[in-house]
Amino acid sequence: MSRVVLNVDSYEGNDTPSAEIARFVVLYGKASTRKHKIWEGDGLLVCFTDSCLLKSEDERDVICRSSALKGLDQLEDGRIINIGSWSVEIQERIATGPPQKPISAQKPEIQSPMPPMTPGNSENVENRKRGGFSSPFLGIELPKPLSKRSATFVPPLIGSESSSSGGSSSSTIQEKIPPFILNEQDILDRKTTSAVTVDTRFARHLRPHQKSGIQFIFDRLRRGSGKNGGGGGAILADDMGLGKSLQTMAATWALLKGSKTAQQLANSCLIIVPSSLVNNWKAEFDKWWRLMRFPAVIALTANDITTYQSTIKLMPYLVISYDLAQRHVEKLKIIRFDVMVCDEGHKLKNLDGKLRKTLLSLEIPRRLILTGTPMQNDFEEFYSLLDFVRPSVFGSIVEFRKMCSDRPEQLNELIDECMLRRTAADVDLKHLPEKHEYILFCAASPIQKHVHSEICDYMTGDALSLIFFARQLANHPKLLLDNLREKTEKSKAHKHSPLLLAFDGAHMPRGGVKESGKLTALVDMIKCFRLLQECTVIVSNYIETLDMIQQLCEYLNFKVLRLDGKTQVPDRQKLVRTFNDHRDPSNIFLLSTKAGGVGLNLIGASRLVLFDSDWNPANDQQAMARIWRDGQVRPCHIYRLITTGTIEEKMLQRQIKKTGLGCVIDAIEVGDTIATFTDEDLKDIFTFTGSATECNTHDLCECPCDGCGMLENEMDEEDDGDDVVENDAEKIDKSGKIDKIDSDDDEEADDEELEADVTDEVVEDSQEPPEATKPAVAAAGLRTIASLAELSRWRHFSPRHADTWHHFMTNAGLSQVDTDVELTFAFYQESQY
Ligand SMILES: Nc1ncnc2c1ncn2[C@@H]1O[C@H](COP(=O)(O)OP(=O)(O)OP(=O)(O)O)[C@@H](O)[C@H]1O
Incomplete structure (x- = not known):
């Protein structure tokens, strides 16, 4: 993002502007006689030989004075002066001329021009070397070249210079907003008279959930250091795209700035991020600090850590990758940071992992973990995150487990105190367009x-x-x-x-x-999306699969931009920018789930196809969240492809079980990693049901809709069996607490079989069980239905219902071409916020 250059020459107070002689970063607020002033925000004081001009951070002229400021030499940091009806506190004198970024913050260059596509060059595709998918592809039609595209894409609201929500241009008349005071309670309790406020650069853009998130982070992190690093700590576990980085910057900046305005809270903040996101953070700082001095050193080498030491006062943030931080931990130790932020902090899920231990050795008293997916696979992993931010509060892992089974309420309280999680459904997302999600079942070839x-x-x-x-x-x-x-x-x-x-x-x-059933579907889908003038992201777990799709897309005259584990870090942001800025429907963005799943904003696309799923739902959720986020202006359509009756359905079912359980502690129930599969599980996984069913998952739900597209509550039928499903679903959906899941505590559970087999979530095969095992199987069946209850919120479509199916396909944007696709079934959900 290019930095906006302050155009002080356009100052209208003088026909012939005089020479600029000094400029200062300042805090400004209405002049008052109060000992402790309430500042409205950051500003810039530009001094000329015969006048001076106070500008807000967003380039608005606050006041211009037609006489020169005297005694400029004595304007030291911290000095307060009045200019007209405004008070100004000098923060620092900066070089005359527009503010510059430190060298380390300027690299790497992220400007256009078009980056080389990676690895757009077909020679790079290993698959070809192996004599793989040679063109022409069998049985597919080449598209007719599209005439010059006429679509005019609306630029993203966020991040553009003309954005109204990401910042404002000089001509914008800003509304005055009341200060967002973070220590209001302290002021009311007369513990202090100094207000710590959220900087106006953020305050005027915040959404309600972000305000409460900032307050939450501030309250937890302001606590001073305790013994053994047991100071303030928190996990911000909001869904992807809800603005965790913005909330973090706003809250930590208040902590850092608090030292100047009111209380000594923190001086330095270490932000550790996956290497693929270093440039993302740089871009975010750029976006929110536009005019002002860049507040962070972006560490790309060990030398940048050294540079940081001498610039902490001016640039209190150090942004560094996990990898670099691990390699130079000794250098980081010397700095004695006050705050540590671990982005995508689920990386610390391994309790005995080297990374976790290394970061703990920094002994930073205030620790914040950011993650959209706090629950990964099991219970211990979650404990690992909690214990990282609040050492000793949760006891040992054994004590934690015990508390979980004996005192779940107490545990939930402790967790609520240090973790904040909001899902997209919890917050007001009216600013985002609607989101349509589909699970498409494709017939196996x-x-x-x-x-x-x-x-x-x-x-x-x-x-x-x-x-x-x-x-x-x-x-x-x-x-x-x-x-x-x-x-x-x-x-x-x-x-x-x-x-x-x-x-x-x-x-x-x-x-x-x-x-391949899925590939056949994919071809028709991307052709349709191009005709609809929409851009598409395709996600897969496998390099070879991405190679195959890349070849296919190129054959269909798409330009491919690709981000996978081999893409160099500096190239990643370039690829993203190119894709988002061009918004050309003949571009396709290929993304590997693991390499590109986190943190990326791919708002140039409004269609995303998840070609294959992961065992861990968190990975898929991360990937699917890339297009539906702030700045997106078009309705988003997210498709997950499943081959009917194969292992992919089993993976989907396990995913639904995991994510369908509302409360974090529910992970106890789903500690089923691949390593723990029983023989029975494996038999089930490999049983091909695609010849006998149009959707094994729908069969298991025992949903009475028959694929007609109506929700259960829209149908006029009353069915006892359905009530059971609904009740169980309710237990899971509304509880959010462990005791509701554990049937031991459920007084209503007179069904002993249910209690007998709580952990058995194995999907039963269709064989008639021996008489003696029937109750257990019935219980497991009920469990399965309940665990898939999440799907009762989705509409279910079968091609057997021709009219509704046709309607569904049209709405899904899949009726633009004569389709060969053999879809056997579909789930659909619309989220409108
Ligand atoms: N209130 C807002 N006004 C303007 N832009 C916003 C606002 N909230 C978030 N954004 C922008 O939306 C984008 C996504 O936000 P952010 O990266 O903080 O999300 P996230 O929760 O960290 O997502 P992920 O978990 O995927 O990394 C960012 O560019 C951010 O600046």
Whole structure:
């Protein structure tokens, strides 16, 4: 983002402006006789030989005086002077001329021109070297070249120089807003007369949930250091895109500025972020500090840490990647930071991890974790985050577990005290366009069906490999074939070579689109979106899959921008900017779930396709949140592709179980990592149900809608079985607390079977169980239904209901081309805030 240059020459007080002789960063507020002034915000005092001009940080002229200021030499930091009816406190004298960023903050350059596409050059695609998906793709039509696109895209509201919500231009008349005082209670309690306020640069833009978030962070972090680093700590776990970085900057800036205006709260703040987000933070600081001195050193090398030491007073933030911080921890220790912010702090989920230990060794008393997904896989991981920000408050992991089962209310209280989590549904997001989410079930191709059943018959003890194979197969059988061939070439005795036999004559994939149900769907989808003049992001977990999609997109005359683990950090922000700024529907952004899932703003796109899912729902949620966020002006459509009846459905079901449980402590119930799969689970995972059903997940929900698209409460039917589902769903949805989940505490649970099998969430197969095991199976069935209750909020569509299906496809933007796609079923949810 280019920095706005203050145009002091346009000052109208003089026909021939005189020379500028000094300028100061100041705080300003209405003049008063109060000992402790309430400042309205940051400003800039520009002194000329015969006049002076006070400007607010957003370039508004506050006052101009037609006589020169005297005694400029004596204007030291902290000195308060009056100019007309305004008081001004000098913060620092800065070089005459527009403010400059420190050298380290200026690099790397993130301006256009167009970056090289990564790795747009087809030679880079490893897949081709292996003789993979050679063009032309079988069975697909090349698009007719589009005439010059006429779409006029509305520039993002946020971040543009003309933005009304991200900042204002000099011509904008600013509304006066009341100060947002963070220590109001202290003032009321007469503990202090000095107000600590949120800087106006933020205050005038804040949404209600952001105000309470800032207050929350401020209250937790202001606490002084305690023993063993047990000072103030907090987790801000808002959903992705709700503005965690903005809230963090506003709250920490108040802590840092508090030292100048009222109380000594903090002098330095270390912000540690994944390396892919270093430039994001730089861009955010740029965005909110536009006119003023850049307040952060962006550490790209160890030298920048040294530079920071001498500039703390002027630039109290140090932004650094986890990697660099780990390597130079000794240098960081010397600085003795007051505040530490760990962005995407779920990285600290490993209790015994090196990263966590290293950061703890910094002994920074105030710690803030930012994460949109505090719950990853299990209970211990969550404890790891809590204990990081509040050491000793939650006891040992054993004590934590015990408190969880014996005193859940107390534990929930403790968690509420140090963690704030708001989901998109909790906050007022009227400023965002609506969001449409789809889960599209695609029929497996004949080859996929055949090979899937071969894998099922083949079952060995090596579950991890087989799961990986099944996922590759669901993406495209050629991916699995290439993988097996490569392994067999490396070692003739490779243990999974026998699987190659599954690819016999009639079932030999040649790389055609139609050999994969999802790929067939994807082709039609991206063609439709281009015709709709909308930009698309496609996300996958696998490099090989991204290679395949890239080749396909290029063949269809799309320009591909790609961000994966191999993309250099400085190139990432360039790619994002290019994509967002151009908003050209013939651009496609390919993103790897792990490398690009967090922090990126891809608001240039309004369609996102998640090509494959992860076991961990948090990863998928992160990826899917990239387009629906502040600055987005178009309705967003997010599609998740699933191959019907395969492992992908099982993964989806497990994801829904995890995310459908409202309270964080519910993770106790879902500590099912791959490592803990039972034989029964594995059998279920590999059983192909795609020939017998249009949607295994819908079958398991036992939803009576039959795919007609109506919600349960819209249907006129009364069904006892449905009541059971609803009641169970209620327990989970509304409780948010552990005791409601644990059927031991549920007085209503006279159904002993339910209690007997709380942790058994294994999806049952359809075989008739022996008589003796029936109650347990019934209980597990109920559990399954309840755990999928989240889906009762979605509409369910089957192509059997031709009219509603057609309507659905049209609304989903999928009726623009003559489609070959064999979709077997769909879930749909609209969120309007
Ligand atoms: N009130 C606001 N006014 C203007 N811009 C805002 C506002 N709130 C957030 N934004 C902008 O929206 C974008 C997304 O916010 P931010 O990156 O802070 O979200 P986040 O919660 O950290 O998301 P993630 O978890 O994905 O990193 C940023 O560019 C931010 O500056």
